Amino acid sequence: MQMLVLGAGQLARMMALVAAPLDIHIRAYDVNSKQVLHPVTGERYEQTLTQAIAASDRITAEFEHVPADVLALCEQSGKFFPGRKAIECGGDRAKEKALLDGAGVPSAPYVLVTERRHLEQAISDLGLPLVIKTCQAGYDGKGQWRLKDAEQADGIWQEMQAFLDKDPTHSIICEKMIPFDREVSVIGARDAKGNVKVYPVTENEHTNGVLTLSVAGIVSQAIQAQAIDAYHKLAEALDYVGVLAIEFFDVGGELLVNEIAPRVHNSGHWTQQGAYCCQFENHVRAVAGLPLGSTDLLRPSAMINVLGHDAIPHQVLATAGARSHWYGKKVKPGRKMGHINVSASTLAELGKRLNELSEHLSEQDYPGVEARAKQLMK
Numbered sequence: 001m002q003m004l005v006l007g008a009g010q011l012a013r014m015m016a017l018v019a020a021p022l023d024i025h026i027r028a029y030d031v032n033s034k035q036v037l038h039p040v041t042g043e044r045y046e047q048t049l050t051q052a053i054a055a056s057d058r059i060t061a062e063f064e065h066v067p068a069d070v071l072a073l074c075e076q077s078g079k080f081f082p083g084r085k086a087i088e089c090g091g092d093r094a095k096e097k098a099l100l101d102g103a104g105v106p107s108a109p110y111v112l113v114t115e116r117r118h119l120e121q122a123i124s125d126l127g128l129p130l131v132i133k134t135c136q137a138g139y140d141g142k143g144q145w146r147l148k149d150a151e152q153a154d155g156i157w158q159e160m161q162a163f164l165d166k167d168p169t170h171s172i173i174c175e176k177m178i179p180f181d182r183e184v185s186v187i188g189a190r191d192a193k194g195n196v197k198v199y200p201v202t203e204n205e206h207t208n209g210v211l212t213l214s215v216a217g218i219v220s221q222a223i224q225a226q227a228i229d230a231y232h233k234l235a236e237a238l239d240y241v242g243v244l245a246i247e248f249f250d251v252g253g254e255l256l257v258n259e260i261a262p263r264v265h266n267s268g269h270w271t272q273q274g275a276y277c278c279q280f281e282n283h284v285r286a287v288a289g290l291p292l293g294s295t296d297l298l299r300p301s302a303m304i305n306v307l308g309h310d311a312i313p314h315q316v317l318a319t320a321g322a323r324s325h326w327y328g329k330k331v332k333p334g335r336k337m338g339h340i341n342v343s344a345s346t347l348a349e350l351g352k353r354l355n356e357l358s359e360h361l362s363e364q365d366y367p368g369v370e371a372r373a374k375q376l377m378k
């Protein structure tokens with residue numbers, strides 16, 4: 001089977017690496033260069049998008065900011081999963097909020113802003129502080145403002161207005177700043193027959209808006225049950241096929257959705273060794289029309305993102321249960337370059353292994369590893 005992935009980054013690469021043993025061959029379409037590439041080797045194929053669509057049995061996406069004309073072409077082919085609506089919901093916070101509200105899944109209270117008076121309304125209805133996000137443009141915490149006191153409103157509004165003026169199709173959302181205890185996410189897969197399998201909820205740490213550390217196998221059954229309920233509601237509302245990720249704020253044991261991602265997700269990379277069938281394989285399976293693999297936890301696992309570095313001390317690989325996954329990208333400050341997965345048979349042992357890793361990974365570049373290790377070893 002031939003599968004085309006919209007986007008040619010690390011997610012397409014990791015899909016290709018698990019698709020090959022299934023005899024599924026992946027090509028990636030880079031929406032920026034408009035080239036069809038091999039997602040692992042970077043080799044270019046002499047193919048237009050239209051030709052690549054025609055030559056593929058199935059089409060999927062590794063990210064949600066896909067140009068509308070590309071989405072339309074893929075949708076028309078009848079081969080595209082999870083399909084245009086799901087991708088658009090993930091790429092537009094206004095559509096995403098409408099989906100969440102319609103499905104009865106709680107999320108951060110919000111006001112949509114296209115004029116100054118809406119900002120005033122957000123300040124009076126939601127209170128300060130506010131998290132202000134562009135609806136269509138952001139990722140990794142980019143395209144966001146924080147409004148902490150009313151005096152900042154004029155300055156931030158000028159920046160918001162400049163953004164809105166650049167493109168009349170863009171909008172901005174103001175959200176109440178949620179005083180969360182922690183951030184968690186759930187990843188799951190739904191096949192074309194409506195079967196759903198959900199991985200154990202992951203606890204995630206962000207630093208400057210970017211995911212730095214994920215740990216799986218530590219949340220309570222009550223949290224897992226809420227996440228599964230939200231997962232079913234949203235996957236069904238979208239008639240979803242593929243892997244869908246949902247990020248939540250945990251506020252005193254109650255989950256509020258932060259956002260959804262209609263794709264495999266960074267907080268699910270631990271499934272490469274912590275689950276029977278990883279998120280990349282389950283996504284490929286669902287899109288290809290194959291049965292889903294088990295999402296059960298094989299062993300407690302953690303994932304550490306490698307940001308802005310193209311090497312790690314070799315000693316990292318000497319830690320039992322640790323493996324590195326590189327994305328083959330050119331290094332830039334803060335860029336997601338790869339990740340380290342580590343697993344163990346118990347949480348206490350996972351703590352010990354994270355502690356060993358923290359001896360080789362500086363707190364500045366790999367924040368939170370040592371603290372998490374100490375917590376798990378207790």
Ligand code: ATP
Binds near residue numbers: 210259
């Ligand atoms: P990514 O693509 O990495 O998921 P993003 O740019 O889509 O990021 P969000 O996930 O919406 O952005 O926000 C990034 C981070 O900012 C969140 O993980 C959370 O830590 C913080 N954040 C976002 N919205 C809120 C909110 N309403 N209240 C409190 N913190 C928030």
Ligand code: MG
Binds near residue numbers: 247259
């Ligand atoms: Mg996010």
